[in-house]
Amino acid sequence: MAVPKGKISRARKHSRSANWRISAPNLVECPHCHEMIKSHKVCDNCGYYDGKAVVVKKED
DSSP states (O other), rough: OOOOOOOOOHHHHHHHGGGGOOOOOOEEETTTTEEEEEEOOOOTTTEETTTEESSSOOOO
16 A cells, blocks of 8 residues: 655645746737737627627627
8 A cells, every 4th residue: 555655744745835826817919909818819899809800899
């Protein structure tokens, strides 16, 4: 049966999970309206993705 060789201290155990942090999202500029958007997503401002109108915005 597999048994750990020795006790792992609390500092060593907790330091493994200490580096799990949230990274900032990668933002790119929309080529159509030049807003900053998440990559590979439809632009919320103009509705374009990959140079094509995907979502049609209503005019007020």
